[in-house]
Amino acid sequence: MDTSNVVLLVFFCFSSAVSFPLRSSSCHSQGQFHLNGMHQSGDIVLGGLFSVNFLTTASDLSFTSEPQLPTCYGFDIISFRQAQTMAFAIDEINRNPNLLPNLTLGYSLYDNCIHLAIGFSAALSLVNGQRKEISLEGTCEGNPPVLGIVGDSSSTRTIAISTVLGLYRVPLVSYFATCSCLSDRKRFPSFFRTIPSDSFQVRAMIQILKHFGWTWAGLLISDDDYGVHAARSFQSDLGPIAGGCLAYTEILPWTNDRSELKRIVNVMRKSTARVVIVFAHESHMLNLMEEVVRQNLTSLQWMASEAWISAALLQTPDLMPYLSGTLGIAIRQGELSGFRTFLLQIRPDKQHNSSHGDNMVNQFWEQMFQCRFAPTPAGWIENGGALCTGQEVLEDEVAEEFLDVSDLRPEYNVYKAVYALAHALDDMLQCEPGRGPFSGDTFLLIWFLQLAYYLENVNFTTSFGDQVSFDEYGDALPIYDIMNWRWLPDGSTEIRNVGEVKRSPSGGEEITLNEDRIFWNFGSKQPPQSVCSESCPPGTRVARKKGEPECCFDCVLCSEGKANNKTEDFWSSPQRDHCVPKKTEFLSYHEPLGICLTTTSVLGTFVCLVVFSIFICHRNTPIVRANNSELSYLILLSLKLCFLCSLLFIGRPRLWTCQLRHAAFGISFVLCVSCILVKTIVVLAVFRASKPGSEASMKWFGALQQRGTVLALTFVQAAICTTWLVSASPKPHKNTQYHSEKIVYECVIGSTVGFAVLIGYIGLLAILSFLLAFLARKLPDSFNEAKFITFSMLIFCAVWVAFVPAYISSPGKYADAVEVFAILASSFGLLVALFGPKCYIIIFRPERNTKKAIMGRKAGS
Template sequence: MSQRKVMTAFLDTSLIFLILYFCFFSAVSSSLYSSSCQFQGQFHLNGMHKTGDLILGGIFQINFFSADPDLSFTSEPQQPHCSGFDIIGFRKAQTMAFAIDEINRNSNLLPNVTLGYSLCDNCLQLRIGFRAAMSLVSGQEEQVTLEENCVGTPPVLGIVGDYTSTSTIAISTVLGLYRVPLVNAMIQVLKHFGWTWAGLLISSNDYGVYAARSFHSDLGPAGGGCLAYTEILPWGEDPAEIRRIVDVMRKSTARVVIVIAHQIHMIQLMKEVVRQNVTGLQWIASVGWTSAAALQTPHLMPYLGGTLGISVRRGEIPGLGDFLLQIRPDHKTFGENKMVNQFWEHTFQCRFAPPPAGWVEAGGELCTGQEVIENVETEFFDVSNLMPEYNVYKAVYALAYALDGMLQCEPGRGPFRNNTCADLQRLEPWQMIYYLEKVNFTTSFGDEVSFDENGDALPVYDIMNWVWLPDGQTKVQRVGDVKRSAFKGEELTLDEDKIFWNFESKQPPQSVCSESCPPGTRIVRKKGEPECCFDCVPCSEGKISNTTDTLECTSCPEDFWSSPQRDHCVPKKTEFLSYHEPLGICLTTISLLGTFMCVVVLGIFIHHHSTPIVRANNSELSFLLLVSLKLCFLCSLLFIGRPRLWTCQLRHAAFGISFVLCVSCILVKTMVVLAVFRASKPGGESSLKWFGAMQQRGTVLVLTSVQAAICTVWLVSASPVPHKNTQYHSDKIVYECVVGSTVGFAVLLGYIGLLAVLSCLLAFLARNLPDSFNEAKLITFSMLIFCAVWVAFIPAYISSPGKYADAVEVFAILASSFGLLVALFGPKCYIILLRPERNTKKAVMGRGIGS
């Protein structure tokens, strides 16, 4: 027995294949040093042969019926008998013979080398195809003498395979590697129209099984879709199974059905489709029935109209028609060249007069073999639109170009180890692969033929469309193609305006298990269902999806938030006490109004500075108090507007110092009132020396300096800073000033409160002094208002979020400032402006008439 290394490379989706191989023999007989290899058996095959320097093999379907001999299990079985001539299969074989003859006449390709061929019939039977392949690989001589213990030139250098998918895949599984590139072409069409939910019907053969595997792997989530169902069409008549399959189709939501099957299967299937009246489906046809005339009938067009089929590129082969017309039977070789004889029998049977003695009898009538073949009307001579023959032609030329490159190798400059060239006597398969990968030529039809790194031909597929004409007739037209190149991958070109859609809308159907999830939503898989069946769930707040069919929503950046549609991020709304909002405008107006009132009162006091009521109780302190009140009103403006570092640092310092200055003036005025009252009593004159003008100024300065020191320490140790707070609202940024040090803020407020309480107590003690105009009462009332405002401020400030905390503080500043201004200066302005008769020394001292 012999071991053989074999490599297969496909040419196009017609599954015409090239088998390149090199064989070496290991002697396993009793003699270890035998110089010959013995065949264990020999197959008797129908075929055509031509001698040459190098032989190429071919396997084609010439007969399509075979009769198996009876098996007795006691003797070697007889060879199967084949019958039923396939004229198209014979034309493929003749195309290979034509290509080899054309190459032999081409002085630029394989010069000084004559190609021969050995073509075998597979009878449309896998087992016979196996026998033919092994015969071509092994040769047919009973004893083959080879060099170096069964190492030598193989009988054939390559095999051009059959068009039938099943036999091609099966044989190539044994003899080499295989691919099913047709599936990729179909998936390109599905993706183009967005058909992610499709049904798959396959024949129960090798090609159908491999196609199903490819669809399940390529049309998955990574490929953009999935299959609604996969059904295997039964061989022969099985009405129950066909009914079940059509029932699955009818109930499925998939509107696209892919059928990879022979036309016989489709005919069986369509009978049940018509019976159940299953319409509204978009059919995708494989090569097996893309151009099946038996299905293009008026009664099937309501169901199959608009079908899109994948077909291998058809082409023209110049000179093939004339070559076919030259075929003649040779009486001398009659019986040896069985294929030619069968062709003549098939072509001329039942047409002409009886022939002379010695010619064959065919179908009950005889043929002469001398008829004018140009006048015979047969499909055999129609070479206007060739598909499998075109690929046979390209396959033969691919092998020829590879061999040509191999034979042109110069010794010492070869591509292999030690710069050697390939030797036909010791040919290794990887050496042939090397040259086959380098093949790159263009046919007369303009198609480029080359191979990829896997040894697969770069294919071209035509997209065919079944058009239902108004008169009820049909035609199959080309509407696009799928080309695969080594650099750009697969490219789909479609002329959608030419496509006939068998739907009322005249538009491509929608075939999805679930509609695409729009931007703003994400996919949630349905448990227990295919992955392309899902629900669309809106993205949660703060997350978006800006593409369709997103599995996960993405979070927006920190300063952004999701739009209402959840399809893009928008800047978060910012919130702070703004000058442009009603609350900010109102507080700003009140602040400016208070400042203006302070200016007016100060003007009144300056204008009437010589009057007794102004001069009473140190007018200088009154002027300083008005200035401090004005600063209190103005510092409230620092709490309005977007917080900045300088406003955060200045707002509390200005507020604290301004109010301490104000309260310090009130405290000193209260102390002066008490000192004057004590000086009016016997022995109390000495108390006034401690409350002169310098002492009063110094006291105010010292008390205010303490607050300034507190503010300085606070700002240096833990300065207030602006902060973007997102805890109140996820979709908003609340700008606020964090106090930095809560202790510092508490000490600042506590110091103001201490001075205010002290002033209130002293004023309360002096409330009953016997003056007609007792200022201590006014101070007591103003301090009560001040303390009440700030006591209420603390809980309100703590419980108010964001900008409302600033508003509460501004309100407290304005309320306390107005309380002091009105309580301390309101009565005085009333007397100055409206009751000038009371603005006298006697009235102020309580000795005048006070009405």
């Protein structure tokens, strides 16, 4: 047995076993953890950790007897529903023929009782198993008790568990641990989570502040890791992102300390900040609001973290006059089809025969419906003597909260965590032996390493339409719902979804807000103003206040030689005594670069006309007729349009030029490339028809079919352009970010996806043309058109592959210049490669422009 196997086996024996003397061939467990759980067997088993009981009673400490785990009580039906979500997801996966086919998933779920010792013991039991004896003579081959774990729900417990399990790369996918410290890949190499970290939560809230122009806000935090990490993130991120600063930061006490709460409310009253951000748990917020009501502190805009945005205990008639209008972020809500039906099928008479004992389900029935197990034919009876038959009991009002699946948030994270493990398993099992990322013996550590590797690369879309993948830190693609509290006239409370914040493709935050749905708890029914100092009017300048944050300043008259104007189109004069219009910059017809590109465009158009004239004058010669003259004329026409459309990129951007430039460019190039593609297909078809018995194939490639194919391919690009222009039309934009003293006029493309699809469709046709032409390059043709098409497509693809990085890295007018250069270069490449050899023969070697000469070459090929 090698060293790795020994170390791994020692770890698995560590928590509940002790080794015998060296001559013994096994180690024996000295006891077992008695844990509340729920189990289902399967070919592969996944573990889960959930907080089903939320209270514990510690056992008496004694140095003469074995310590016992605390006793759990206080059943939480919402956490039990989260555990059932994992069972539901596994049941759904087992019924899915496309995911893990011919394989059954099982589960082993334990209750951590919101207690670190119990949660840690449960985690060790999952990876260790509850076997009484472990042989030391084996090779540790085969499946471990569980391959991956869903949990834990607390950052504190997750840190402790992942610190140990990470040593052996046991995958741990949390659905509720948000501490940003867990993104440390060195400390937690196999940790993943489907909930955004606290750092993104802070940045999401800052985006809301930035959207409404709130640069002056107060911050209240809880006295724990959750609040402290949030405060640090606000201090580091608020200024750079939103240009704002904090009016104050106060720590809410754990207990209802009247004097401390009174002091905090007085700080809030004296502050000019109208926006108050609270990163705390609902119990902290409840204590604070009691003092707010007592002092009648109104006219505040509350912003809630995800910890209390859905807290029902705060939505009372006494508190809603103060909390109505609250804005906050919540865990992404999802819909799980069939979940309610699954919950209705939870019956102890189906599960109490489990070999492990499903005491979670038993406890659910005992706590919620006063049902207990008794040795009767029915198995389960009610305390009063009536049978507990199952579904009709669950339909009772007492289970209304448990069966409410209209607002599934933590449950949706559990669902995504299970599916992430399943997709990673599916990818891992499809790997062919010897071709995967790992090699060597298949001992348990390799199982864990492989699953962790495939989890890092997992990428799928849920049935709700959300993409799930993990970044290099194990964090899922972050997304939050933005919620708004509204107090209705009948005294009830409505929590509305008014938008979302998610990570943008560029890596920043992208906010979407439906302001028409937001309820503001102010007389004006408008968002409040929360700034430390108003912007300085013209003729004054900013004077920083010593010892104050950057967003607090005075406005003083401009000194001699200085000027200030709040209009973006103006800049101070060299003498700084008055405002002058800023310089403007765009790709102009009057500058050398614009003149050069314009001249080249006109030259290309002229060359196209000359080539077209040559082909018309010699249309009856063999070399023109042999190369599909109709398609050649269409290619020349489209190339002429390509040269002309480059002129739309030159000159000051206007709405019609911004909208037309990419549409004209895209359609012109697709017309050209589709003609080349059809031409290539015809070359292949002609050669195939020359073989005995294949003459009938040419009827599918007649002139009518050729025109129809070109028209259909071009129509697809026209549809793409139309969709783009309708949904997110390009438009002119005055950019002052590149140079503060200069305005750069540019066209924003509106939709990156639209532009990418337009370019991608052209690239797809070009690559297809290249591949077909490459296959046909050695056909025994007299004047093999496929060779020229191959070369032309090679030039075309090379130009546009080089275009992408050059375009992205070029600012302002140089981005337009790069695109014009790419259009002209690819157009000239196609013109020269396709028509240069033909024009050379027509003009300079007319003796080769005969049928006899062409047939002669063919014979000699």
